[in-house]
Amino acid sequence: MTKQFSPACDRNQTPIFEQLSKHFKTAQQVLEVGSGTGQHAVYFAKRLPHLIWHTTDMPDNHDSINQWIDDAGLDNVTRPINFTVGRDDWPNINADCVFSANTAHIMQPHEAKKMMELVSLNLIEGGTFCQYGPMKVDGEYTSESNHEFDLSLQQRGYGGIRDIEELTLWGKGLELVEQIAMPANNFLLVWKKSKA
Numbered sequence: 459m460t461k462q463f464s465p466a467c468d469r470n471q472t473p474i475f476e477q478l479s480k481h482f483k484t485a486q487q488v489l490e491v492g493s494g495t496g497q498h499a500v501y502f503a504k505r506l507p508h509l510i511w512h513t514t515d516m517p518d519n520h521d522s523i524n525q526w527i528d529d530a531g532l533d534n535v536t537r538p539i540n541f542t543v544g545r546d547d548w549p550n551i552n553a554d555c556v557f558s559a560n561t562a563h564i565m566q567p568h569e570a571k572k573m574m575e576l577v578s579l580n581l582i583e584g585g586t587f588c589q590y591g592p593m594k595v596d597g598e599y600t601s602e603s604n605h606e607f608d609l610s611l612q613q614r615g616y617g618g619i620r621d622i623e624e625l626t627l628w629g630k631g632l633e634l635v636e637q638i639a640m641p642a643n644n645f646l647l648v649w650k651k652s653k654a
Contacts, residue, residue: 461525462495466560470641471501474559474590477638477646478502481586482555485509489553491573492561493538494519496526502557503535510534512551514541543573548580556581559590562625563608566617574628578651587632587649590640594621601643622647 482488486509493499493513503511513523515538523538539549543565556577562570577587592604599605599619608619622645626634629649636648 460522461529462519462522464495464497466642467495467497470559470590470644471498473641474498474646475502475505477640477648478506478557478588481588481648482506482509482557485555485586487551487553488512488555488557489549489551490514491541491543491556491558491577492564493523494560496523496538498557498559499523499535500526500530500532503532504530507534509555510536512536512549512553513538514549516540516542543576544569548576552582553580554582554585556585556587557589558587562589562591562593562617563611563619564616567620570617570620570625571628574625574632575630577649578629578631581632581651583651583653585651587629587647587651589625589647589649591644592619593625593645593647594619596623597621604643 488509489512490499491514493515499511499513517540520538527535541549581587612618631652632649633652634647635650638646640646
């Protein structure tokens with residue numbers, strides 16, 4: 459597998475970073491659920507040198523992630539951990555922050571539910587989960603283009619765009635503290651792990 463490049467990832471990483479620079483300001487260990495091509499990992503790790511960025515994904519994507527890591531030459535981003543939600547155990551990382559971009563709408567509903575449950579269970583108390591992607595609000599699409607995108611996702615066998623209320627119900631123990639509108643009809647949801 460050659461090094462993969464996602465134009466959408468290239469477009470969205472700057473506005474995402476503007477938010478992560480605030481919400482991950484004091485982070486030490488960030489676990490990324492679904493690192494995809496590897497672009498986000500190296501872009502964010504380079505600009506957040508105070509933290510360690512842990513990549514994860516299914517094995518098919520490891521080659522591309524490793525090539526991005528090799529080319530970046532950073533010492534604060536780790537090699538990808540084999541992790542598929544619903545199949546593998548949660549990585550053995552004591553993460554104080556979790557990041558995931560454009561995963562919930564690719565997963566089947568039961569997998570997206572499992573992801574929210576795993577983050578809630580494994581994130582340290584007071585930790586932050588930043589979740590990026592298209593979302594529905596109160597059962598409604600935020601744009602006609604998102605409606606069309608959702609139909610195409612489901613036609614291709616993916617789970618489709620999730621509703622923020624649905625994610626909130628699944629993420630018991632996580633408090634949604636910010637719902638940030640992002641470019642291209644996406645959101646960044648900022649969740650905090652409740653303290654016992």
